[in-house]
Amino acid sequence: MALGSASRGPALPAIILTMDGRSGAAGQLRRLLGAEERQQVARFLLAQGWSGLHLGEALVRWEASSAGRTPLWGAFGPSGELTSVAFTPKGRFQLLAPLRADREAGQELLLRLLPDLERVSALEDHLLERELGGFDRSIREITVAASLLVPARPLLPARRARLRDAADLHRIYQEVSWMRLDSAADWRARLRLEPTWVVEEAGRVVGAARWTKRYGRVVEVGGVATDPERRRRGAATSAVLAATAPALSAGLTPVLCFQDPALAPLYHNLGYERVGRELAFHRTPPPVPGL
Secondary structure (H helix, E strand, C coil), rough: EEECCCCCCCCCCCCCCCCEHHHHHHCCCEEEEHHHHHHHHHHHHHHHHHHHHHHHHHHHHCCCCCCHCCEEEEEEEECCCEEEEHHHHHHHHEEECCCCCCCHHHHHHHHHHHEEEEEEEEEEECCCCCCCCEEEEEEEEEEEECCECCCCCCCCCCEEECHHHHHHHHHCCCCCCCCCCCCCCHHHHHHHCCCCEEEECCHHHEEEEEEEEEEEEEEEEEEEEEHHHHCCCCHHHHHHHHHHHHHHHCCEEEEEEEECCCHHHHHHCEEEEEEEEEEEEEECCCCCCCC
């Protein structure tokens, strides 16, 4: 059956660039200082839909943790409209620039900043790759749920995670290299920031999913993980349903991204529909002398 509904919202193609904040790349943009300009940044990021999710969420979280305003830069079009936004969390320069009807402007920007770039991400077919030969590439499927399909079969019980679940989350995520944290204490801190749902089997926490990012009306459902001894028993299904349903009920647009193509049937069968593929390029680190 279908559960809930939400508008997909705009999903404009965009290019996100990350580089060393000391590279001088900000000199290509104008520093944004006034309150009205910062409000303009917020409107710009919200208008990008899921494309503005990562930069917007990072900006909000960084400003909350630093108890101060993060330096912002922007570029403007001929009519005074904001066309790209950048900020520098922890010395890294991050820029979001939507690609309009064609990709010439984005490609020109990419080539100009290429020597300083550490990471580039964009929708597939909206970025020429020939200049990125020195980068490692990864691909993520981008899916959005406008409604949720609940399987007819019995599901494992799920609930909102509590601080006392931190040790179980630490145990489960230790098996997922890119989602590990050092200790249960780290997970208690994360639980205060990210709404998390856990799945139980016979009273034991065997799966989890989280709202890993949120900005405006868009939320990313991620961190889907299960106990390696309890896989293929429906824990991931229950976790995704538990994290997605409250987002839809709140009128939010849930976005879920994944790299492993084998996971596509799981998410598609729950109502997530593919809206594109994101290509991410990371600069290949130089070889270590003597190795």
